Amino acid sequence: MRISELSRRTGVPVPTVKFYLREGLLPAGRATAATQAQYDEGHEQRLRLVRALVEVAGLSLAAVRRVVAAVDDPPRTTHELLGAAHEALPPAVADDVDVTAATGVVAELGWRIDPRSAPLRQLAAAIAALEAVGMPAGVEVLARYGRALEPVATAEVAAVPTSSREDAVAFVVVGTALYEPVVLALRRLAQQDASARRFGVDCP
Amino acid sequence: MRISELSRRTGVPVPTVKFYLREGLLPAGRATAATQAQYDEGHEQRLRLVRALVEVAGLSLAAVRRVVAAVDDPPRTTHELLGAAHEALPPAVADDVDVTAATGVVAELGWRIDPRSAPLRQLAAAIAALEAVGMPAGVEVLARYGRALEPVATAEVAAVPTSSREDAVAFVVVGTALYEPVVLALRRLAQQDASARRFGVDCP
DNA sequence: AGCATTGGGTAGCGGTACTATCCATGTCAA
DNA sequence: TTGACATGGATAGTACCGCTACCCAATGCT
Numbered sequence: 001m002r003i004s005e006l007s008r009r010t011g012v013p014v015p016t017v018k019f020y021l022r023e024g025l026l027p028a029g030r031a032t033a034a035t036q037a038q039y040d041e042g043h044e045q046r047l048r049l050v051r052a053l054v055e056v057a058g059l060s061l062a063a064v065r066r067v068v069a070a071v072d073d074p075p076r077t078t079h080e081l082l083g084a085a086h087e088a089l090p091p092a093v094a095d096d097v098d099v100t101a102a103t104g105v106v107a108e109l110g111w112r113i114d115p116r117s118a119p120l121r122q123l124a125a126a127i128a129a130l131e132a133v134g135m136p137a138g139v140e141v142l143a144r145y146g147r148a149l150e151p152v153a154t155a156e157v158a159a160v161p162t163s164s165r166e167d168a169v170a171f172v173v174v175g176t177a178l179y180e181p182v183v184l185a186l187r188r189l190a191q192q193d194a195s196a197r198r199f200g201v202d203c204p
Numbered sequence: 205m206r207i208s209e210l211s212r213r214t215g216v217p218v219p220t221v222k223f224y225l226r227e228g229l230l231p232a233g234r235a236t237a238a239t240q241a242q243y244d245e246g247h248e249q250r251l252r253l254v255r256a257l258v259e260v261a262g263l264s265l266a267a268v269r270r271v272v273a274a275v276d277d278p279p280r281t282t283h284e285l286l287g288a289a290h291e292a293l294p295p296a297v298a299d300d301v302d303v304t305a306a307t308g309v310v311a312e313l314g315w316r317i318d319p320r321s322a323p324l325r326q327l328a329a330a331i332a333a334l335e336a337v338g339m340p341a342g343v344e345v346l347a348r349y350g351r352a353l354e355p356v357a358t359a360e361v362a363a364v365p366t367s368s369r370e371d372a373v374a375f376v377v378v379g380t381a382l383y384e385p386v387v388l389a390l391r392r393l394a395q396q397d398a399s400a401r402r403f404g405v406d407c408p
Numbered sequence: 409a410g411c412a413t414t415g416g417g418t419a420g421c422g423g424t425a426c427t428a429t430c431c432a433t434g435t436c437a438a
Numbered sequence: 439t440t441g442a443c444a445t446g447g448a449t450a451g452t453a454c455c456g457c458t459a460c461c462c463a464a465t466g467c468t
Contacts, residue, residue: 003414015458018416023456035415035464048337054456056333058295061456079396079403086392091262091385105390111397119392126385129260132252133378137386145356145383146390152352153394157402174339176395179349181295181330182341183391184384185306186350188290188323190357191380192283193315198361199283207445219427222446227425239433239446258425265425 003029006039010047017047025050025064049174057177063090067173074169078160085173086118093121101127105142109150152183207233210243214251221251229254229268253378261381267294271377278373282364285373289380290322297325305331309346313354356387 007014020026026046029037046068053059053067066088075081099115102124106113113120123142130137156175161167211218224230230250233241250272257263257271270292279285303319306328310317317324334341360379365371 013458014414016456019457021415022417029415031415033415033465035413036466037415045338052333052337056295056330077403079399082395082399086396091260102389106393109397111393112400113393113396117393117396119389119396122385123389123393126260126382126389129256130382130386133256133382134249134252135375135378135382137383142386142390144359145387146394148352148356149387149391149394150398152349153391154398155348157395157398160402171339174337176392178330178334178337178339179341180388180391181326182334182346182349183353183387185323185327185330186309186346187353187357187384187387188380189310189315189317189321189327190350190353191286191361192290192317192321192323193313194354194358194361195283195286196316198364199281217427218445220425222448223426225446226448233446235446237434237446239444240435241446 001039001044002037003039006044006047009044010051012047012051020047020050023061023065025061025068052174053177056181058181059090059177063088067177071169071173074165078162078168078172081169081172082157082176083114083117085176088173089118089177091122091125093118093125095121097121097124097128099124101139104139105146108139108143109146111146205243205248206241207243210248210251213248214255216251216255224251224254227265227269229265229272256378257381260385262385263294263381267292271381275373275377278369282366282372282376285376286380287318287321289377292377293322293381295326295329297322297329299325301325301328301332303328305343308343309350312343312347313350315350 001009003014003017006012007017012020017026021028026043029039029043031037049071050064050068053064054061059067067085070081070084070088075084099120102120103113103115105123105127106120127137127142156179159175160171205213207218207221210216211221216224221230225232230247233243233247235241253275254268254272257268258265263271271289274285274288274292279288303324306324307317307319309327309331310324331341331346360383364375
């Protein structure tokens with residue numbers, strides 16, 4: 001298909017598709033002439049992925065670029081792939097944060113975590129922020145959160161397909177980023193339900 | 205204290221503090237003269253909150269403004285306060301999304317949710333995005349996520365202090381926004397642990 | 409032949425979050 | 439008291455992001 005068809009199918013304006021091509025978020029089409037190129041379903045799929053990462057996962061184009069780079073050039077092992085996906089995703093946290101508290105939580109949970117892991121620094125930053133606003137979170141509270149999330153993560157990792165390399169890559173990268181809004185929305189909904197139960201409100 | 209002291213204590217540059225004052229994120233100080241004003245610990249606390257919401261929760265200044273507005277002018281009931289906090293937080297989703305799938309998940313979980321609830325639309329948008337990239341999420345999978353998050357949300361709502369109005373407001377608004385990075389970071393860490401267990405890696 | 413479409417490129421635009429500068433007023437140490 | 443410096447208040451400017459508009463020559467479609 002040509003660029004206008006790609007645009008029509010995905011609802012993304014042609015100038016924006018061109019912009020993504022320039023930015024390297026979308027691979028170039030197969031050139032058939034100086035002013036003609038062909039795009040296929042792979043391009044359409046990639047374009048949908050980029051839009052979903054931007055609109056739903058709220059990623060910046062820079063983060064999207066890192067994510068699709070991980071998709072295009074995946075590390076050798078699935079475990080490393082997960083690490084690459086986590087490195088690509090925001091929030092970026094400086095290397096020099098004090099991860100002591102976060103490491104304590106992880107230890108309490110008995111998890112095996114690389115001490116340079118990006119999520120570890122993100123957790124450390126979040127803990128520090130809670131302290132800064134005068135709402136410190138104790139290790140046992142954080143461990144309760146962690147234990148609640150354990151079965152979810154285990155199920156997710158168990159669902160990673162091992163049959164095909166590409167399937168695994170897509171699943172890990174997309175799943176990590178696109179399920180975050182799902183988790184956040186469900187947490188908020190669960191809060192509303194719990195709040196309705198506790199404070200007793202009539203819902204229309 | 206004066207503005208420079210406020211700046212020194214929080215690490216926020218003086219011009220930025222002035223900017224926040226202009227934007228209404230920070231209430232004006234008590235003016236003692238034409239070019240002199242006094243700030244107190246309340247200002248310092250608010251400034252820390254604004255910075256935490258921006259840097260850790262990743263909120264835009266517009267979202268921060270909505271959040272602090274909810275803090276300053278809280279609704280009557282705690283349940284409505286939670287709703288206000290959820291409305292103030294991103295992602296903003298159009299009113300006209302199809303919430304059928306999201307409502308189905310909520311029904312499966314047996315939750316009592318206002319059909320106009322913002323998180324319901326956010327869940328609907330996330331489900332639609334997963335479908336668009338070819339990774340549709342079934343009701344039973346989503347319900348498993350929901351059930352895992354239930355105890356967390358129940359514990360959070362149970363922890364809302366009822367003694368003081370201000371404490372409740374601060375807890376709900378700040379807790380909702382600032383615990384989201386905690387949840388996301390812990391989910392990623394749990395994934396890394398599960399991945400290490402499944403794919404067997406040596407961690408240094 | 410004629411005209412819209414395409415690819416390819418540059419330039420501009422609107423929004424966000426600051427940052428710099430200016431200035432009249434005020435503080436305070438010498 | 440005097441003079442250096444800080445402060446509040448305002449305006450203007452900056453840097454980045456994510457597009458969007460425009461232009462042009464080559465091409466395809468009729």
